[in-house]
Amino acid sequence: MTLGEKIIARHWVVDPSQGKVGVPAVRPGDEGFVVTDIRFSHEYVTPMAAIFFEQLVGPDEKVNDPGSILMFRDHLTFLGEAMTPERVKEGLLDVALELEKKQRQFAEKQGIRLYGELRLAAHGSEAICHSKILEGHAEPGMVIIGSDSHTPHAGAVGCVAFGVGTTAIFNSWITRDVRLTVPETVKIVVRGRKPDNVTAKDFMLEILRHPYVKSGRAIGKLVEYCGDAVASLSVDERATMTNMTAEVGGFTGYVAPDERTVAYLMAYRGMSRRDAAALCRDLASDPDAEYSEVIEIDAGAIRPMIALPGDPGNGRHIGEAERVRVDIAYAGSCTAGKKEDMDMYARVLQEATERGERVAPWVRFFIQCGSQDVKRYCEEQGYLDLFGKVGATFLEPSCGACINAGPGVSRTRDEVTISAINRNFPGRSGPGRLYLANPYTVAASAIAGYITEWQPGMALASPP
Amino acid sequence: MLRSLRARRVAKLPGAVHLPGRVLFLAEDPQLVRDQLDGKDLDWRPGIKLRDDISTDEITPAYICYYYDDTLGDFPYLGLKCGEEFPVTRGSVKRGGFTASVSGKRRGKGSSREQSPYAEMCAGIKLVVAENIERIYRENCQNLGLLTTTDFSILERVRSGEAIPLSAFTGGKGRSRGESSSTAGFSTSTWRGCRVRSPSRRPGRRRDR
Numbered sequence: 001m002t003l004g005e006k007i008i009a010r011h012w013v014v015d016p017s018q019g020k021v022g023v024p025a026v027r028p029g030d031e032g033f034v035v036t037d038i039r040f041s042h043e044y045v046t047p048m049a050a051i052f053f054e055q056l057v058g059p060d061e062k063v064n065d066p067g068s069i070l071m072f073r074d075h076l077t078f079l080g081e082a083m084t085p086e087r088v089k090e091g092l093l094d095v096a097l098e099l100e101k102k103q104r105q106f107a108e109k110q111g112i113r114l115y116g117e118l119r120l121a122a123h124g125s126e127a128i129c130h131s132k133i134l135e136g137h138a139e140p141g142m143v144i145i146g147s148d149s150h151t152p153h154a155g156a157v158g159c160v161a162f163g164v165g166t167t168a169i170f171n172s173w174i175t176r177d178v179r180l181t182v183p184e185t186v187k188i189v190v191r192g193r194k195p196d197n198v199t200a201k202d203f204m205l206e207i208l209r210h211p212y213v214k215s216g217r218a219i220g221k222l223v224e225y226c227g228d229a230v231a232s233l234s235v236d237e238r239a240t241m242t243n244m245t246a247e248v249g250g251f252t253g254y255v256a257p258d259e260r261t262v263a264y265l266m267a268y269r270g271m272s273r274r275d276a277a278a279l280c281r282d283l284a285s286d287p288d289a290e291y292s293e294v295i296e297i298d299a300g301a302i303r304p305m306i307a308l309p310g311d312p313g314n315g316r317h318i319g320e321a322e323r324v325r326v327d328i329a330y331a332g333s334c335t336a337g338k339k340e341d342m343d344m345y346a347r348v349l350q351e352a353t354e355r356g357e358r359v360a361p362w363v364r365f366f367i368q369c370g371s372q373d374v375k376r377y378c379e380e381q382g383y384l385d386l387f388g389k390v391g392a393t394f395l396e397p398s399c400g401a402c403i404n405a406g407p408g409v410s411r412t413r414d415e416v417t418i419s420a421i422n423r424n425f426p427g428r429s430g431p432g433r434l435y436l437a438n439p440y441t442v443a444a445s446a447i448a449g450y451i452t453e454w455q456p457g458m459a460l461a462s463p464p
Numbered sequence: 465m466l467r468s469l470r471a472r473r474v475a476k477l478p479g480a481v482h483l484p485g486r487v488l489f490l491a492e493d494p495q496l497v498r499d500q501l502d503g504k505d506l507d508w509r510p511g512i513k514l515r516d517d518i519s520t521d522e523i524t525p526a527y528i529c530y531y532y533d534d535t536l537g538d539f540p541y542l543g544l545k546c547g548e549e550f551p552v553t554r555g556s557v558k559r560g561g562f563t564a565s566v567s568g569k570r571r572g573k574g575s576s577r578e579q580s581p582y583a584e585m586c587a588g589i590k591l592v593v594a595e596n597i598e599r600i601y602r603e604n605c606q607n608l609g610l611l612t613t614t615d616f617s618i619l620e621r622v623r624s625g626e627a628i629p630l631s632a633f634t635g636g637k638g639r640s641r642g643e644s645s646s647t648a649g650f651s652t653s654t655w656r657g658c659r660v661r662s663p664s665r666r667p668g669r670r671r672d673r
Contacts, residue, residue, distance in 0.1 A: 044577065048532040057469070087527060095530040149576040149600060163600050165578035166532075167607035174469070179603075216570040220599035249573060249598055310545070311517050404526045425519035425574055426545040428526075 001025055002185040002289040003256050004222035006282075007160045011035050011143045013177055028184040028292075033177040037142040037159075040070040041169050042129050044403075045147035047102035049170035056170075063110050063173040070137070071107045071114045072129040073100055077398035078406030118372075124396020130154065130334035131370030131397070133161070134239055135268055140257040140279045145169070145178050150334055150422065155242035155254035156235050157261050158283050160222075162252040183220050183251040184292035185285075186212075189227035192300035197454050199344065200233055200240035201336070201420065201438035204247070205305040205315035206297055213248050213295075214313045221292065223253040224285065229299035230255060235264040236340035243335045244422050247312045256284045304453045307436040312423050318441065318453040328410060328417040329359075329446035330429070332368030332395065333402040336420030336439055339377045342369065344439035346383045348454055349390045352447045357461040359391035360449030366408040368395035392446065401429050410434070418445045480627040481611070483590050485563025487619055490515045494546035501556040508619075514567050515546060519574035520601060529579040536579055537586025557587045564591040564622055572601025581605045593619060 001009065005026055011034040014020040021035050041049060053063070063069060076096050083093050100117075107114040115126040126132070129146060130153035138144060138154035144161035145151065147169045154161035164178060172178050190203055207213055223245050230238065238255045245253030255261075257280035265276035306321060308314035331337075331345050345367060352358070359365045367387050369375045375397065378384050387394045393407065400406025402421040410417055410432025417434040420442045424434040435451060444454035447461055454460075489506050491497055492513040500506050524536065525543040541552040565584060571594035572580065581604045584592070591611045605612045611633045621628050 044529060048578070051532075083527070092527060092530055099530060147576060149574060163576040165576050165600060165604035165607060167578060168603065216596040216598075219570070219596055220602075246574070249570060251599055313517070423519075423521075423574060425517075425521040427543045428519075428521050 001027075002187075002222060002224060002285040002291070003158065003283055004160055004185055004224065004252070004254060005182065005289075006285075007141055007143060008034055008180070008182055010141070011037075016175075016177075026182045028182050030182040031180075033175070033179050034143050035176055036068070036145050036172060036178055037139075038068055038070065038133065038137055038144040039146075039169065039172045039176070040072065040129055040133060040144075041147035042072040042075050043099045043103045044075050045166050045169060046071055046106060047099050048166045049147070049173070050102060050106040052166070052170040053173055057174060063112070064176050066111045068176070069110075069112045069173065070129075070133070071103055071112055072125070072127070072132070073103065073114065073116045074125045074128045074397070075399045075403050076100065076405050077117060077123070077125045078395070078400050082401070082404065082406050082409045118396060122396050125398045127371035127373070127397055128334045128337065128399055130239075130243065131337060131374065134235075135371060135373055139265075140261060140283050143178075145172060149246040150243050152245040152250070152252040152254075153239050153243040153334055155245070155252055156239035157264065158254055158257035158280065160252055160254065161242075163246065180251075183222045185222040185224055185289070186218055186250070187224045187226065187291045187294045188297065189294065190225070190229040190297045190299050191227045192229055192298050194229055194299040194302060196456060197304050197438075197440050198299070198302050199438040199440065200237040201244075201436075202302050202305045203229070203297065203299065204241055204244040205307055205312065205436065206302050207295070208244070208247055208307070208313045209315040210295060212293060216249060217293070219249040220251050223248055223250040224291075225253060225255050227297075227299075229297075231258065231260075233260075234340055235260060236338040239338065240335055244312070247423055304438055304441050306418075306441070306451060307424060309424055309433040309435060310426055312436055318437075318451060321451070324416060324435065324451045325449060326363055326418045326435075326445050326451060327415045327432070328408060328419075329363055329365040329442050330368075330401050330408040330417060330419040330421065331392075331439060331442050331446075332366065332370070332408070333399060333421040334370055335422040336442075337368055337370030337374060337397070339374055341420065341439045342367075342374060342378050342381075342383055345443045346381065346386055348440055348443035348447070348460075349386055349392070351457065352460055353386060353390050355459060355461075357390070357447050357459070359446050360461070363446050363449050364408070365390075365392040365446035366395055366401065367392050368400055368406070368408070369397055371397050390447070404429050418442050418451055477609070477630060480629045481590075482625065482627055483563045483622045484625060485561050485588065485590075487564045487566060487622060488557065488560065488562040488589075490518060490541070490544060490546075490565065490567040492546055494549040494551040497544070497546055497551040501552065501560050503560070508566070514595075515544070516568040516595075517570050517573060518544065518567050520572055520577050520580040521574055523572070523580040524577060524583045528583070529577050532579060532582070534586040536583035537588075540580075540583040540587045540589070557584075557589075562588055564593060564619065565589045566593045566616075566619065569595045570598060571596070572598040572605075574598075576600045576604070578604040578608070581608055581610050585610050591618070591622065
């Protein structure tokens, strides 16, 4: 079996009346239910699921095992600052504010942990759901469901984490189970040594333009990322890959746990080496595991990429595209608001500030972290001062502009955005033209004012 | 709680469906989409390019998803971009009397928002046909009782008004697939899961080797 199949087999519901879970093996096409370790939802989905629950189960009934349910106020925290006056007038802001309230009340009544809004002076969220699940909750070998397509983010530590809709979340509150058909597995092998200015984002933009993926043949499949170029990535960067399995269309994506996973669990969860290694034990695909497709990517041949507006599958090497002037640079979201993403923005900006460069006068540059942990890290590293010094606006955690609901959204169809988020479907982050790129490119483009392939040490600001 | 649920009856859909109504082809050419919304049926042939990669951001843009009731029926495809245009206006799909919605590759990609198929359903759509359909969107359709297929020949049967067996949409397999759909906006198949919660056949057959 592949690792994904193994994790599914361990969680297979055999006889719920006896609490019997787990089968020796599953294979693609098997249909049934698996028991989840973590179920989470955010304010876009919780209210609808809560109303299903109250109406169809009962207003005073209790959810099953509230201790393994988490809720997040992350998508619409900054909505008031992004919504157009016309939509506010239509009453849409009031409707959206009700979502926050309904989730908070339901969580309180059910005794569910809610990662909510900041209190006191700052405005923002405690964390984006995916950021917090990875930093604080996901463990190798788990099954996790979330009310969001980017739930595979947590697959970076070797679990099966997948997105579901409202009905499935609601149902899981009753049973802890989720229905699935065992998918086939696609293996994506990234080999070789990547150039210094290439990141996991470029790996994904390269994968997303692969004909197998673009034509939809990876839809609903388990995606196993491996190869020495993946092995050499940190867990943060692996999460950029597993996160964007949503764009691949895969059921979920994962990286088998290894020494870096052990180190991550020790650093983020305070685990002993022994405990962390025990969690990772036996979590690997069998040598004779079957794959429906094997895709090989040469990391050494990848150059920094952009995806042209409209679809993340529109990838090009920056050098292949014409020069594009930018109005907005956005550096944030679950995909690009991790500690290592902040390191990348800071690396470019530190060099820039040493040359006396600042954000181009016509560019609005926003940096938004994924969680309070990431913000604290930025403070410790001195990044907040650096970001301020070059003229970037730092924002407290939230999905914000990535869900068209915060500073950094475009206002007109002509505005151009360079962004480190994961998708650029029409209208995703305002009416403008949004290009996807890696964190180095976003920071460099903010300084240059044009989409720019960053090279270490290069001058970015145009001469006056 | 489970006791009360176990005692509850779960309705099954009849074995065959009639799908009276028009077919909406989400074409790349915005004029073709507008014509259909204006009441003119499209004589579709494979040469007419259908939109690929229709994301849930286009079916129901994020600002529409603050609703989660049948208000959504006014909004499906409001974000649909055809060329440089957005041919669908508020309420136009519902007024058009469409029963089926057809597009190309990778239908429903992106966000897991169940508001997308729910908006389509509330606008009268009962069947989604596409070259391939994204996993979460397809599951959401199933959970709501919206039929899906990648078999374009079904369109002739829709147009001729014949009764179509549900097995045509499910390939005849799957105890928890479309046969047990609900109009109540939740999945009776998963309800059945919580009543029984034990696969009717032994899953995870061991491999011989």
